[in-house]
Amino acid sequence: MSTRAVQKMKLSDLGEFGLIDLLKKQARGSFSGIQGIGDDTAVLPLSAKKHLLLTTDMLLEGVHFTLKMPAKGIGHKAIASSISDIAAMGGIPKYAVISLGAPSTVSWRVISQIYQGIRKTAKKFHVGIVGGDTIKSQKIIINVALLGEVKRDEAVYRNGARAGDQVFVTGPLGRSLSSGWHLRFVPRIAQAQYLAGKHKPTAMIDISDGLAADLGHILRESRVGAMIEESSIPRRGKAYLKDALYDGEDFELLFTIPASRAQKLMGKNTRCYRFYRIGEVVAKEKGLQLKTSNGHLKKITIKGYIHF
Ligand SMILES: [Mg+2]
Structure with missing residues (x-):
């Protein structure tokens, strides 16, 4: 064009x-970093042993939340979605700056509850809030910028998946918005640490746009295809398959791992965490396919949340 x-x-x-x-x-x-735009976070040089991770997320009233939702939950989501991106790199979060835009008509109570939600989650994940900015705006806007770090040999990108790798998720998917999960989810830092340290995933992302779209990002960056199995995809409550594929905001980790190491993640060997195998990586030409419960192969469209 x-x-x-x-x-x-x-x-x-x-x-x-x-x-x-x-x-x-x-x-x-x-840009002279290690990984630029297009992964869950930017990856920057820090020391001989560690990389610095940097990510930012913006929530806008009327688009990502409404004031009918619990304000503390909105605050939680604002910082937890960034913490989730740090988890997707295999890292740990460290410091955040929080910026807020709000109309002058908004009450202090709402703002203070949003901040309480932010602070509580920051504390839980040992994130120091070290600054920020405030402006007057038409709607409430919350922006979190978060710094983290990752051991150089534990960083996991989106581009390392290879044909034959097994595809996993860390929890049930679908209906995050209608169930309220998107306001109380737990970023999978602990699972990511366990995986990156012991099991070396080849690619990882957190599910924000939906399983189909986020798996699509791994496939695109890794230049591979995947086959996922309808009967293996864990679903939240009464979620349908389409909800699990396309709803988004699950904030579970989606990762790939060679078949030789996948066995150890299933069954009794993982005392503390549960990992769900949902399919495998195949050649690029096959695209993204779904094996239905009755054994048919169906092509799935890589779509998810439409931002614009
Ligand atoms: Mg992400």
């Missing part, structure tokens, strides 16, 4: 990932 045609496009034509691709092109050359 010509540059001029691109200039005229609206964000709704580009979609979130089209937009990220264009921003990534503009940023080319300005």
Whole structure:
């Protein structure tokens, strides 16, 4: 497409990932880190043994939350979704800055409860809140920027999945929004530490846009395909298959691991955590396929939450 045609496009034509691709092109050359835009966090040089992780997330009233939801839960979500991104790299969170935009008509009670939610979760995960900014805005906006670190030999990216690897998730999927899970989920830092330290996943991401979309990111970055099994995908409550595939905001980890190491994650050997094997990585040409409960193979569309 010509540059001029691109200039005229609206964000709704580009979609979130089209937009990220264009921003990534503009940023080319300005970046000298280890991993730039396009993984769960940026990965930057820190020391001989560790990388620095940096991520940011923004929640907007009316888009990501409404004031009918419990304000403490909104605060929890604002920081926990960033902590979840640090987990997806195999790292641990360290320091956050919190910025807030709000209309002058909002009561202090609402703001203080949002902050209480943020602080409680920060404390639980040993994250120091070290600053931030406030502005007046039309709707409430909460922005969290979070720094973390990861041992260099434990960092897990999206691009390491290979054909034959087994695909796992850390918990049930679907209906996160309707069940309220998105306001109280536990970022899987402990599981990620256990996996990165002992079992070396080849690729990992946290499920924010939905299983199909987030597995799609791993497949795209790793240049592979995958086959997932309907009967193996754990679902939350009464969630249907389509909910588990497309709802998003589950904040479970989705990872791949060579078949030789996968066995150890199943059954009795994992005393503390439960891991669900949902399928396997296949050649790129096969794309993303679903093996239905009656054994048929069906192609699935890689779609999820539409941001624009
Ligand atoms: Mg993520």
